[in-house]
Every structure is written in structure tokens, then in C-alpha cells.
Amino acid sequence: MINPYLPYPVRIRDVRVATEDKSLRTFELEFINSEDARAFDYLPGQFAELSIAGCGEAPIGIASSPTEGDNLLFTVFRAGKVTSRLHNMNPGDIMGVRGPLGNPYPFDKIRGKNVVIIAGGYAVTTLRSTMIWLLHPDNRDNFGDITFIYGARTPGMLLYMQVIQEWEKSGQVEVYITIDREVPGWDRHVGFVPQIVEKVSPSPDNSVALICGPPVMIRFTQPGLDKIGWKGDQIILSMENRMKCGIGICGRCNVGPYYVCKDGPVFTKVQLDMLPKEY
Amino acid sequence: MLEKIVFKDKLDGLLDKLGREYGLFAPVKDGIHTVWTAVFKAGDLDWNFTNTDLSPKGFLFPQTECMLVFENDPGSTEGMILKQPEPEDRPKALFNIRPCDAKAFAVLDLVFEQDPEKPDVYWKEKRGKTLLLGLACNNPCPACFCTSVNCGPHHTDGLDILMQDLGDRLLLTPVSPRAEGFISDLDHASEKDIKLASELEQKAVGMIKGRVNMENIQAGSIIDVFEHSAWERLHESCINCGTCTFYCPTCHCFDIQDETSGVYGRRVRNWDTCMSPLFTLHASGHNPRGGKLARFRQRFMHKFKYMPFRLKGALGCVGCGRCTQKCPVNIDVRHVVNKINNN
Ligand SMILES: Cc1cc2nc3c(=O)[nH]c(=O)nc-3n(C[C@H](O)[C@H](O)[C@H](O)COP(=O)(O)OP(=O)(O)OC[C@H]3O[C@@H](n4cnc5c(N)ncnc54)[C@H](O)[C@@H]3O)c2cc1C
Ligand code: SF4
Ligand code: SF4
Ligand code: FES
Numbered sequence: 001m002i003n004p005y006l007p008y009p010v011r012i013r014d015v016r017v018a019t020e021d022k023s024l025r026t027f028e029l030e031f032i033n034s035e036d037a038r039a040f041d042y043l044p045g046q047f048a049e050l051s052i053a054g055c056g057e058a059p060i061g062i063a064s065s066p067t068e069g070d071n072l073l074f075t076v077f078r079a080g081k082v083t084s085r086l087h088n089m090n091p092g093d094i095m096g097v098r099g100p101l102g103n104p105y106p107f108d109k110i111r112g113k114n115v116v117i118i119a120g121g122y123a124v125t126t127l128r129s130t131m132i133w134l135l136h137p138d139n140r141d142n143f144g145d146i147t148f149i150y151g152a153r154t155p156g157m158l159l160y161m162q163v164i165q166e167w168e169k170s171g172q173v174e175v176y177i178t179i180d181r182e183v184p185g186w187d188r189h190v191g192f193v194p195q196i197v198e199k200v201s202p203s204p205d206n207s208v209a210l211i212c213g214p215p216v217m218i219r220f221t222q223p224g225l226d227k228i229g230w231k232g233d234q235i236i237l238s239m240e241n242r243m244k245c246g247i248g249i250c251g252r253c254n255v256g257p258y259y260v261c262k263d264g265p266v267f268t269k270v271q272l273d274m275l276p277k278e279y
Numbered sequence: 280m281l282e283k284i285v286f287k288d289k290l291d292g293l294l295d296k297l298g299r300e301y302g303l304f305a306p307v308k309d310g311i312h313t314v315w316t317a318v319f320k321a322g323d324l325d326w327n328f329t330n331t332d333l334s335p336k337g338f339l340f341p342q343t344e345c346m347l348v349f350e351n352d353p354g355s356t357e358g359m360i361l362k363q364p365e366p367e368d369r370p371k372a373l374f375n376i377r378p379c380d381a382k383a384f385a386v387l388d389l390v391f392e393q394d395p396e397k398p399d400v401y402w403k404e405k406r407g408k409t410l411l412l413g414l415a416c417n418n419p420c421p422a423c424f425c426t427s428v429n430c431g432p433h434h435t436d437g438l439d440i441l442m443q444d445l446g447d448r449l450l451l452t453p454v455s456p457r458a459e460g461f462i463s464d465l466d467h468a469s470e471k472d473i474k475l476a477s478e479l480e481q482k483a484v485g486m487i488k489g490r491v492n493m494e495n496i497q498a499g500s501i502i503d504v505f506e507h508s509a510w511e512r513l514h515e516s517c518i519n520c521g522t523c524t525f526y527c528p529t530c531h532c533f534d535i536q537d538e539t540s541g542v543y544g545r546r547v548r549n550w551d552t553c554m555s556p557l558f559t560l561h562a563s564g565h566n567p568r569g570g571k572l573a574r575f576r577q578r579f580m581h582k583f584k585y586m587p588f589r590l591k592g593a594l595g596c597v598g599c600g601r602c603t604q605k606c607p608v609n610i611d612v613r614h615v616v617n618k619i620n621n622n
Contacts, residue, residue, distance in 0.1 A: 093353070
């Protein structure tokens with residue numbers, strides 16, 4: 001019998017400070033047993049419980065794409081108990097990963113469509129995974145135009161800029177990067193993500209939007225999309241609630257009758273509109 | 280005819296037989312309380328209890344349960360790697376469990392074993408080896424309303440054997456195949472005794488005056504029930520103590536915590552309660568159920584709206600009445616549900 005609470009043992013392969021304020025670090029994890037790597041069969045949008053024996057677990061979106069190999073990437077904000085311990089861990093340390101948990105973005109359903117990705121702050125993690133996956137030669141032809149809109153407070157708070165520049169250079173994606181306020185030497189967009197979305201004004205025709213960001217960003221992006229004709233079933237969001245089990249049993253992450261861990265974290269706007277706002 | 284009969288003063292034979300395979304437990308009086316206790320012979324059993332104060336859910340879902348263990352030593356080769364401990368070896372038989380509490384196990388099966396490929400192994404392992412010998416209620420307690428919530432005083436859901444108390448003797452009906460072996464050598468019950476048992480059942484059903492109505496709750500949209508104006512008044516006296524959730528046989532929410540002592544480390548789960556603000560508090564400080572009303576509402580929405588929605592109509596309440604009896608401010612689940620059902 002598979003024990004869904006038992007994490008796979010992993011070794012920290014690399015730790016990279018991801019932002020100028022050091023509040024985010026990216027961890028590369030390597031499975032200790034190669035059969036576990038095969039069993040960990042995931043798609044972008046799913047998450048995992050990062051498990052530190054003696055400290056606890058925290059649910060974190062998977063930032064790597066399965067097309068990148070067996071190692072997993074997670075970018076973690078130092079928020080509380082488990083994430084702070086994680087920030088103090090080093091390459092070589094042993095920890096655990098439990099998952100993959102939750103549902104990926106609905107790639108089957110959105111086949112053939114244009115994809116607009118809208119990200120704010122460090123919620124970009126699973127959208128990094130998505131972009132890498134979409135741009136992989138096996139998948140790229142199954143989708144239409146790809147637009148990537150991403151913002152952070154300052155240039156130093158933007159994650160994954162190196163790979164984002166590669167996407168830009170490849171000519172396969174329209175990339176819009178923004179920061180909140182002017183900074184000397186910054187030659188890209190300035191303004192909050194919702195403003196940039198209005199400026200870009202992505203066409204809703206045969207399109208879907210994948211949106212991840214803080215609640216305020218989502219709230220203000222919505223009216224802009226509504227105005228240009230986007231419908232609720234074209235808007236796909238990834239939700240967060242406090243979690244423990246990650247498999248729909250411990251009862252804490254519900255939004256109405258749905259558990260974010262098991263039935264989400266990916267929901268359409270139409271689904272959320274029918275539910276209590278308990279998130 | 281499957282029904283068997285056994286006289287209460289001849290029960291030792293059955294108990295001995297069970298005792299060879301199972302640790303035996305039954306409700307026994309302890310001062311003003313009725314508690315689950317290890318029993319060894321017929322003389323230990325009590326035949327006049329209504330129900331135990333605490334539900335038997337702790338047998339399958341202990342208040343604190345070790346899930347994983349590890350060697351708390353980063354320097355050791357196997358250190359800091361979480362492992363599953365060996366399960367407890369001796370199976371248990373719960374003698375005289377009430378039908379509502381057995382029904383609660385059947386409901387919890389739907390939760391803990393929702394994913395047959397990856398069930399909650401701790402629940403499944405214990406559930407699979409625990410024998411439930413139920414004692415039908417002839418005198419239901421005043422807070423009971425089991426007949427309104429898919430259960431009844433002589434119901435068999437979740438049981439292995441149903442026992443109906445005919446005074447000096449018990450009528451035994453096997454419910455699951457694994458029960459049959461234990462009662463195969465007992466005498467067959469007479470038509471008269473079978474009839475007497477069904478009369479007792481009807482009488483017990485008639486004694487249950489508590490009713491809850493849920494048609495509008497079931498028919499209404501989630502948002503409509505969630506936004507019902509009555510929550511405001513209903514929640515006012517609740518102090519969010521969580522007593523109701525700890526006594527409830529179907530409340531199953533838990534927390535997971537790690538503990539260490541020297542080189543020994545373990546991960547445990549503890550009963551948790553949706554009445555606590557910490558239950559849903561995000562690390563950012565944001566709390567989706569930050570207010571008392573939201574937490575009070577969640578408990579009832581979960582049992583009477585969300586669970587039926589997820590679990591093909593199964594309710595998260597078996598009508599045992601414990602929450603009503605134990606609430607320090609006299610909140611009555613029947614009153615709450617009936618109010619919310621009125622639109
Ligand atoms: C699906 C999902 C994906 C996420 N992806 C990322 C990510 O890619 N990067 C990132 O930095 N953060 C992510 N988070 C948020 C992250 O889970 C929390 O910041 C983290 O759990 C805080 O844990 P802590 O022990 O440090 O905090 P504490 O406040 O000490 O929390 C104690 C416990 O509460 C729970 N908890 C607290 N806050 C949250 C929360 N917001 N969500 C879920 N559980 C919580 C955890 O079980 C945690 O162990 C994600 C959350 C979810 C639900
Ligand atoms: S026992 Fe009563 S007061 Fe305590 S949380 Fe439950 S309903 Fe509220
Ligand atoms: S909600 Fe109350 S009456 Fe219903 S099963 Fe739980 S404790 Fe019993
Ligand atoms: S985290 Fe336990 S139910 Fe979602």
C-alpha cells in the first residue's frame with residue numbers, strides 16, 4: 001500500500017538566492033532513489049509538500065518542468081517556521097518531498113489555444129514550469145501564441161530573469177516585464193501588472209489566461225480583462241490556502257466543498273464565482 | 280435464517296472466542312461518565328448505558344497518532360529520513376458499539392479511503408482489523424435524532440454484527456461475512472424473538488422526537504446556504520471552544536506536527552478543530568476564516584452541505600447528539616440545521 005504521507009527522501013543539490021532582499025531562495029532537489037524520481041510524475045501547476053524531519057512541511061508550487069530532467073526546483077519565500085528552516089539549509093542536506101499534489105493546469109482542454117500568462121511576485125513559480133513545458137518542442141506546436149506578462153516590485157525582485165530573456169530571444173513568446181516604480185537604467189515596463197495587462201490588451205479570441213499572483217493583483221486584473229471581452233471560463237487561477245495533508249482529508253484548505261489541495265489548486269474563474277470567498 | 284440467540288449469562292463463550300483474536304473493548308460506567316474500557320468477561324459488560332461520552336473514533340483515529348519516525352541525526356547515514364513505523368499488532372473488537380458510532384465509521388471510510396489507490400493507510404489498517412459488534416438502542420437518548428440523518432437506533436451500517444437486547448438475551452444478526460464464524464455455533468433465534476426485536480426497533484424509532492429538516496439546505500445553492508441570514512444570530516453565543524468537534528464521531532480534521540527527543544524523532548497527527556483561528560491562518564497573517572461566524576458556519580456547512588456534495592449524499596452527522604449535550608452554551612445542532620433550512 002502506498003502511504004500518501006511518506007515523503008520521498010531527497011538531497012539538496014543547490015541553493016540559490018533568488019532576489020536582492022534574500023527573502024526568496026531557489027532549491028534544486030535531487031531524489032536519493034532513482035525509482036522515486038520516476039514515481040514523481042508531474043505536470044506544471046502541481047505542488048509538493050517540502051518535508052523537513054523535525055520541523056514540518058510546507059506546500060510549495062513546483063517551479064521546474066518535467067521536461068528539464070529528474071531534479072526538482074522550488075522557489076521559497078521565507079514566511080514562517082518551515083520556510084525559515086529551509087532557508088538555513090545547505091547543499092548536501094537531506095529532506096523530503098511529498099507529491100506531486102493537486103491538479104496541473106488543464107493542458108488537454110486548452111490545446112490549440114493562445115495562452116496568456118499573467119504573474120505577479122513570487123507566485124510566478126508554477127508559471128515558470130508552465131512556460132518551459134509549453135516551449136518544449138514536444139508541446140509548442142499544440143498551442144497558439146504565448147504571451148507572458150510578469151511584474152515585481154523592483155528589478156531585483158524579479159525571479160528567473162535569465163531564462164525569461166532566453167524565451168524572449170527565442171522569438172516564440174511575447175514577453176512583458178514590469179516593475180512597480182521607475183528605477184534608473186530600467187528600460188522595460190513600469191506600473192502594476194493590471195495596468196500592463198490593460199495596455200497589452202490580449203485578445204480573448206480562442207485564448208485562455210493563466211493567472212497567479214497576490215489577491216490584489218488578481219482583483220484588479222479582472223475588470224481589465226472583462227472590459228475587452230474575456231469570459232470567466234477562459235480565466236484559470238491558482239489558489240492558496242493553509243494546508244497539512246495535501247490530499248483532501250485533514251479538512252483545512254477548503255473553499256466551499258472543494259479542497260484546494262485535492263480539487264485545486266487550479267480553478268477557473270467560473271468555478272470560483274460559485275463558491276464562498278474563503279481564501 | 281441467519282439470526283442467532285445468546286443469553287447474556289452465557290456470553291463468556293463468545294467473548295473467549297473473540298478474545299483469542301481481538302483485544303475486547305466495551306462501554307462501561309465510570310462515575311457519571313460512560314467510557315470505552317478493556318473488558319474480559321460477560322460480567323464486565325454494562326447493559327444500561329445510553330452511549331459513551333467520547334465517541335469511539337479514537338480507536339481508528341487516535342487523538343495523537345504517530346505517522347512517521349526518523350533518526351534525528353543529520354550525521355547518520357539513515358538520519359533525517361522519514362519512515363513508516365510498524366503498525367500495532369493486536370486487532371480490537373468493539374463490543375456494544377452503538378449503531379450511530381458504527382455509521383460514523385462508515386462515513387469516515389468515505390473520507391479516509393476516498394482514493395482507493397492511496398488511502399489514508401493509518402485509518403485503513405486499523406479499520407480493516409477492527410471488529411464492530413453493535414448494540415441496538417432500545418432507549419435512545421433525548422438529544423438523539425439519528426432517524427433524520429440516514430441512520431437509526433437499530434441500523435447496521437458499518438457493523439459486523441448487530442445485537443438486539445431482548446432483556447435476558449441478545450438477538451445476533453451477522454452483517455459482514457467475517458462475523459459469521461464467531462456466532463456459527465450459537466442457537467438459531469426463534470420467530471418470536473425476531474418479531475420481538477423488530478417491535479423493539481419500532482418502539483425505539485417512535486421514541487426519537489428530535490427531527491432535522493434539510494430539504495432546502497440540500498436543494499439550495501452553496502452560496503445561498505452560506506449567506507443565510509440566520510448564521511448571524513445562531514453563531515452569537517458560540518465561544519469557538521471546539522468541544523463539539525472533539526466529541527463528534529465524524530469530525531476528522533487533523534493537524535500534523537513533528538516532535539523530537541534526542542536522536543528519536545517522529546511526525547504525529549493530532550485532532551484539530553475548525554473552530555480555532557489557527558486552523559486556517561496563512562503564514563502571511565491573512566485568515567480566510569478570521570471571524571467567529573465563519574468558523575461556526577464552517578462546521579455545519581461541512582457536515583450538511585459540503586460532505587453530501589462530495590460524498591454522494593452522505594452526511595457528516597449521524598445524529599448522536601453529543602455536540603448538543605456537551606456544548607457549554609447549549610447550542611443544539613437540531614436547532615441550527617432547522618433554522619438554516621428555513622428560507
Ligand atoms: C498550492 C500552494 C503553492 C504554494 N507555492 C509556493 C511557492 O511556490 N513559493 C512559496 O514561497 N510559497 C508558496 N506557497 C505558500 C507556502 O506554502 C507558505 O508560505 C508556507 O506554507 C509557510 O510555511 P511556514 O511553516 O514557513 O509558515 P508558518 O506560518 O510557520 O506555517 C505553519 C504551517 O502552516 C501552513 N501554512 C501557513 N501558511 C500557508 C499558506 N499560505 N499556504 C499553505 N499552507 C500554509 C503550513 O502547513 C505551515 O507548515 C504555496 C502555498 C500553496 C497552498
Ligand atoms: S461546543 Fe458549542 S460553544 Fe464550543 S465550539 Fe461547539 S458550538 Fe461553539
Ligand atoms: S454533529 Fe453532533 S449530533 Fe451530529 S454526529 Fe457530530 S456530535 Fe453527533
Ligand atoms: S491540506 Fe488537508 S484537506 Fe487540503
